[in-house]
Amino acid sequence: MLAAVLAVSVLVILVASVAIKAAGAFSWDFFTQPQATFGESGGGIAPAIVGTIVLVFWATVMAVPMGVLVAIYVSEFAGPRAARTVRVALDVLNGVPAIVVGIFVFGLLVVGHGQSGFYGSFALAILMIPMVSRATQEVLALVPRSLREASLGLGISRWRTVVSIVLPAAIGGIITGTILAVARAAGETAPLLFTSSIAANSVSWDASQPLQSIPLTIFTYSESPSPQDHQQAWAAALLLIVFVLIASVTARALFAWRRRRTGVDAGQP
């Protein structure tokens, strides 16, 4: 009762304050211009928007195949002990703080080579893999055994069965898991602090160099004394919230639609 009201009102206050404070900053410039020179007003966060798109794109490319393959191994091939080991490992991976992941990638790759968008994406991918893998495992477990057995009974090879029959049946859950992982990665700041933070103030699609990102921009602007920076931070925050909310709602809708279509009662992703 009271607690739920409290929680909901916090969310509403949060979103409302972001929306109100962001109102002034939105303009065409905001989306297309790089940062204004120090002291001037105006300018935008175009480099950060592009940077986040590139960083999350490469992170998804790294994380989804990996997460799905691991899930396939655990669900289709692994014996009970191997499956448990991998599951525990993924749970532990999920529990590693994002900032430590950033330090890990920093020491492994950035030291001696410099920052790069790919390293930032790699750090984000590490955070995404457990999410994608868990969602895939859950949805693979829901595909009825009879489907697999029928396929094998027809003489289709194991790998063909998985790729052409089991995976397509599971694709809805995999996409849902991926969307949620993408939403998470788009909002993460800590992994990028040490891997992709010192970037040029211009729009760049080149991931071999460090790239700006929306969350990091919000972070640096939030600590700045200038009110113009604060307003840009609010606007960027609104952009991020809208994106995350749309992604969450889409994932949920996809999940519910899939559930209605196949008639399978899956647990929450």
Next chain:
Amino acid sequence: MRPGDLLFRAVTALAAFAAVALVVGIAYEVVRQAAPAIAHFGLAFIWNTTWNPITRDFGAGAFIVGTLVSSFFAILLAAPLAIAIALFLTELAPRWLRGPVATLVELLAAIPSVVLGLWGILVLGPFLAGTIEPWLSKWLGWLPLFSGSPSQAGMLNAILILTIMIVPIVSSITRELFLRVPRELREGSLALGTTRWEAIRGVVIPYCGPGIAAAIILGVGRAVGEAIAVTQVIGGGTTLHRSLFAPADTLASKIASSYQGASTKLEGESVLYLAAILLVIALLTNIAAQVVVRRAEKRGVL
């Protein structure tokens, strides 16, 4: 086995092996990076509460205390709230309200931490300094916890932000647990003449005890590891204060605030030592949660 199958199985096994290797690799690499500082300071680093670049004396003590204090108070506030929300959503709320409220609470979990931190600095901070902390100071100022002058950034702000972050996590797990309590248990209690509230208190909650414990541990793990939102609102202090109003730092927030480079090589190495300590604490918390869950599963409760 046909060659295609063999290859496929090998590829997926390789991916699984890589995942396990990644976890081990992270632990190894983080400790390896801390090695120079460990060699220099030894284990005394852990309880040394100084962090002084000028005298080149560094220690994790102040930040470990910061991490413990912030997580402790955050879970103290968050756990009752989260359980209450879960109860509300499974037992007390009218059916038409359950879906929307549950969705809203989960959306709260999806808010990126940097946005929460921004709100914490620019909205919660002034509110705390202008309204809450003076009120606390007036009525409870005799307590060391609420002594000192109100400020926008400090431990209290961090605690509140962390609470907001943890509540959705603990609440959604607890809600799942409550939904899984067998009907016969609940109905049996009511048939024996208990009131609804007594049934909840005497049957549902004890039944879900281990699961709730695991959810709380996971929430603590989240609070321990949160770097960005905390560093935005906690003010960055390196000395220990009794008051919650004072600026402070946690292990995670200190590491985050050092991202622009340390002043000396030793300081940089010390930050890496902090990261290793943080990893150990996070892993211990994670393993504790897993142990509680597996034990409950064995007992047939989960």
